[in-house]
Amino acid sequence: MKDYLNSDIHLRPRFKMNFSESQDVLISKFKKNLKSENCNYCSKIVDGHIVIDVPVDENHFWSPQLNIEIEKMNGDETIVKGLFGPKPQLWTLFMFFHFAMAAAFIGFSIMTYVQWTLKEDNSMALIIVIGLPILWIVMYFLGRIGRRKGHKQMDELYGFMMKTLEV
Structure with a gap:
């Protein structure tokens, strides 16, 4: 094996x-x-x-x-x-938030560029464009923390599978 x-x-x-x-x-x-x-x-x-x-x-x-x-x-x-x-429900929710943040990042990036070219105040849109990647990184680490919390159970599932396959 x-x-x-x-x-x-x-x-x-x-x-x-x-x-x-x-x-x-x-x-x-x-x-x-x-x-x-x-x-x-x-x-x-x-x-x-x-x-x-x-x-x-x-x-x-x-x-x-x-x-x-x-x-x-x-x-x-x-x-x-x-x-x-x-579980699929949690993974779907997690991915929904990632896609929503990506769409918001693109939208606010366009908004920042348009406001900048029109020489309008773009500080709020710029803050959001800078904040969204930071939020994305935070979500990634939340996923890592969640995986760490379930690590003992992952080991138990893996052990059960290996015991089953070696019988």
Whole structure:
């Protein structure tokens, strides 16, 4: 089994592993482990896609989710791709704020330029144009803080996945 990890800068860490077992065998391992009595993880399995959430009683705003994609390769070889990230609702909200700030930055940049060329007072628009990248950087670090708060749960999900795949 080979394990490929991306650099640490990503807000949504990814990994990829190669296995010499078939896709069906690996999926059946997950089904068996997730339905056992001592498993508290919430999960959804659709074809080769598995979503594992932390237990409901341990869930908080920054709790991660593990998305696993099991793909067939040649013969009995498979690739297991994983992605840790926040719940889709939180990620969508987070991305909405990023796009809204980008649109506001473009709009206020145009407003600053127009006011500057018309020789009008552009101080308010200029302050907003300078403040938006600072706000974007703050949001990036908030995402990093959130990932750090969910890191223990990410380790637990990863450990559960590795235990399941090595059975």
